[in-house]
Amino acid sequence: MAVAETTRRQRLSEFWSDFAQSRVAVVALAVILVLLFLAFACEWVAPQDPYDLRNLDWLDAFLPPGTVGSGGYVHVLGTDNVGRDMLSAVLYGLRTSFIIGLSAGALALTAGIAVGLTAAYFGGRLEAVLMRVVDLQLSMPAILMALVLVALLGSGVGQIVLALVVAQYAYFARTTHGAATVERRKDYIEAARSTPLPTYRVLFRHLLPNVMPPLIVVATVQVAAAIALEATLSFLGVGLPLTEPSLGSLISNGFRYIHTDRTWLSLYPGFALMITVVAINLVGDQVRTVLDPRQGL
C-alpha cells in the first residue's frame, strides 16, 4: 500500500516536471484556475446579481467601462442595453459556461467509456454495430448534431448539456475503443479473463486504467469544445436565452451593437470566452505531449 502510494506520487511529480517544461502551459493552467475561482465565487465577487431584474435600471443602460452607475459603484466593464453590469454578467456567464462544459465533458466521458469498453470487451456483432454508429457520428460535424438536437429538445441548460453529450460522446467512445482493443490483445487481459473474476472487474480494474491517458487528453479538448459549442449555439439563438446569461448569449446580445461604438457589450464576454477556451486547449496540448510524445496532432 505504502509502496503503491509512493510510486503514484512519484509518477505525479514526474508528470508535473514534464508538464512544466512548457511555460506557456503552466501559465494557461494558472489562468484556468483563476477563472474557475472567479466563476464559482461570482456571487461574492461580482458587484451585482445580473439575474435579479430588480437590480437593473434602464437609466444605467450603455454606460461605457469605468462609469459610476446608479448603484454607486464603478462599472469596470460598462453596462449593457438593459443596464446590466458587464463584469457581473461576464462572471456569471463564465460560471454557466464552465458548468455546461464540465458536466457535458464528464457525462460524455462516462457515456463514451461505457460504449467503447462494451464494444471492445464483448466484440462481435455488438462491437460492429456500436462502432459503426460512432464512426457515422464522428463524420458529422458536432455543431450540426448539436444544432439539430437543441432544436429537438428545446433550450435550457439541461437540454444543451444533453445535446452536447450526444454530439461528443463519440470521440471518447472511439478513443476508448481504440486503446482498449490494443490492450485487449495483451496477455494480462487474457490472464484476467481466464480467472473467475467478474466481467466488470476486468473492465474497470484492468482495462480502464490503461486507456485513461489518451482519454484525459480527449477530455480536456472536449471540455473546451463543449464550452465553445454552447457559446456558438447561444449565439445562433438556439442555446440559452439572455435571461440566463452564458458567454455566448452575452456575445450574441452585443453583436447587435458592433456597428456602433458600444463594442464593450461583445468584446469583454468574447475575450473571456476566448481566453478560457484557448487556455484549456494549451493545457490539453501539453498534456498530450507529455503522455504521448510521439503523437503530434
Added chain:
Amino acid sequence: MIAFILQRLMQSVLVVFAMSVIVFVGVYAIGNPIDVLIDPGATQSIRDALIERYGLDQPLWRQYFTFVTNVAQGDLGRSMVYNVPVTSLIFSRLPATLELVFVAMFLATALGVPLGIWAGYKPDSFSSKAIMALSILGFSVPTFWIGMLLIMGFAVNLGWLPSGGRGLVAEFLGFRTSLTSAEGWSHVLLPAINLSLFKMGLMIRLTRAGMVEAMRADYVKFARAQGLSEREVVFGHVLRNISIPIVTVFGLELGSTLAFAVVTESVFNWPGVGKLIIDSILQLDRPVMVSYLVMVVILFVLINLVVDIVYARLDPRVRLKGEE
C-alpha cells in the same frame, strides 16, 4: 477496383437509408409546426385543413413513405414558411455556400499545408512553435467570435471591407458566382478567412504530425544516405507519403466545412444554405430541415466514397488489396 467501388456504394446506400429514417423520425418528433405557423386563434377547421394539407394526420411510417417516394421523384416537398419547393429553395442558396466553402478550403490548404510542412520539418525552431501556437488559436477560438473580431477590425474600424452580405452575382460558365468581380471578392474575403481558420489549424497540425512521423522513417534516412538534397527528400519522398492522410482529411473536411458554414453565414449574413437551415430550425420549417439534413448525409457519404477511391489511387498498398 470495380468490386471495391461497388461494395462501398452498397454500404453508402445503406447508410443513407438508415440516416434518412433517423433524421425523419427525429425531426418529426419536434413540436407541432402548425402551432408556429398559424395564429393560435385560428379555428379548428383551418387547423385541420392545414394538417391534412401537410399530411400531418398520417401515421409516421406513412409520412416517411410519402417522403421517400417524393424524394425519389426529385420532390423534397414545399417549405412551410416560404411556400416554395424546397429543392429550388436549397438550390438557389447552394451556390453562395459552395463559393464560400471553396475559397475557405483553398485558403486553409494553400496556407496550412506549407506551414505544417515547415513546422514538421523543423519542429524545434521558434517559427515552428509560433505556427503551432497559432494553429491552437485557429481551432480553439469559436468561429463566430473570430468572425465578429474580423468585422470589428476590418469592416467597422478600418472600413476596408464590407461587414456582410454577398457581392454582385454574375453568370460564369453556368454558375452564378460573385467571384468574377472585385466587389464580389471584397464580400467573400472576410467570411472565407473566418471559415478557413479552423480548417487551417487542422491542416497545419495534420501535416506537421505526418511530417514529424515521416521524417523519422528509415526511408528518409536511406534517401539521405543516397545523397538526396533536403528539398528532394521532403518533396520527392516525404510529401508523397503524407499526401494520403492530407487528401483524406481534405475531403472529409470539405463536407464538414459545408455544414460549419452555418456559423459563418449567420455572422456575416451570407445568403447561403447555412443561414437557411438556422432560419428553418428557428421556424420549425420541417421539409427544409429534413431535406437539408438528408442532403448533408448524402453529401457526407458521397465524400467518404470519393475519398476512399482517391485513397486507393494514392496508396498502392490499398489499391492492390482491392484488386486481389
Added chain:
Amino acid sequence: MSAAIEVAGLTTQFETRAGIVTAVNDVSFSVGRGRILGLVGESGSGKSVTGFSILGLVDPPGRVSGGQVLVAGTDLRGLTPEAMRKMRGKAVSMVFQDPMMTLNPVLRVGDQMARAVRAHDRVSTRAAWDRARAALEVVGIPAAAERLHAYPHQLSGGMRQRVAIAIAILHQPAVLIADEPTTALDVSIQGQILAEVRRLADDTGTAIVWITHDLAVVSSLADDICVMYAGRIVERGPAEAVIARPLHPYTRGLMDSVPARHEPGKPLPQIPGSTPSLLNLPSGCPFRNRCPRASDLCTTDPPEVGTATHSARCHHPLGDA
C-alpha cells in the same frame, strides 16, 4: 596499399536528460579497396551509430564530437553540409537492416532509383531509369525491367534488400556500409546476398563495412573483423585469426554462443548478464561485470595487447594465462 576508408578516433555522443551517453567511443579502423570489414557487436554496442556517424547522419540529440573519417584523402568531418551531401551515395553509401522500411512504400522501385541517380548526375529521366535497370542486373535481380515498375511491397524481402543494395551502389561508391542487411532475411537468401556482396567487393573494389551481431556471418564473409563492446572496439584482426584464436573473453563468449559451432545436444553457452547501460558504465573495462576472467586489475583501463595485426584491449587476454 592505401585504404578506401580510414576512421580515426571517431566519437559520437548523445545528450539525454539523464546525462551524456558516448555511443561511439574513440573508434578507429581502416578498410582497403575491395576488402570487407566485419564490425561485430551486440545490439546497443554502437555499431550502427558508427555507420551513421561516418555518413554524418546521426539524428539529434546525437552528435559526432570527435575523430576523422578519411575517404580518398578527404576528411568527411570537415565538409560543409552540401559537400557532405555530395559525398553520400557517391563516396560512401549505406544499406539498412530492414528492407521493408528503407524503401519508400509509395514510390515505384524505378522512381526511387532514378531519384537517387539524379541526386548526383544531371541526366534525363530515361537515362536514369536505364542506369537503375543496369544496377538491378548487377545485384542479380531477374527481369529487372519489370521490377522497376513494381512497388516495394510487391517484392519479397530478399528482393527488396537487393534493390536497396542496387540503390546504394548506383554511383560506384568507394565504401559501402551495410548495417545488418541480412538479419531480417531467410538463411538461404542471406547466403545468396552474401555471395553477391563478396563478388561486388571483388569486382568493383568497393570497400565494405559489414555491421552485424552474427559472428557466423562475418566469419565466412569478412577479411577483417572488429569487435565492438559498449561503444569501443575491444578486438581487431584478420578474420581467421580472430575466429581461430580470440584474445578478448567477450569475443570468445560471442563465438561460443553461435549454434553452428557448437556440439549438438549440449546447452548453448551464453554470456551472462546483458549489455551495460551506456549511462553508467563500470570503470575500467566495461565488460568486467560479465567476464569470467575479471580481476581487481580490470577496474583500470585495459591495455592494448597482441600483435600489430591482431590485438585486443584486455588485462587478461586468452591464450596467455
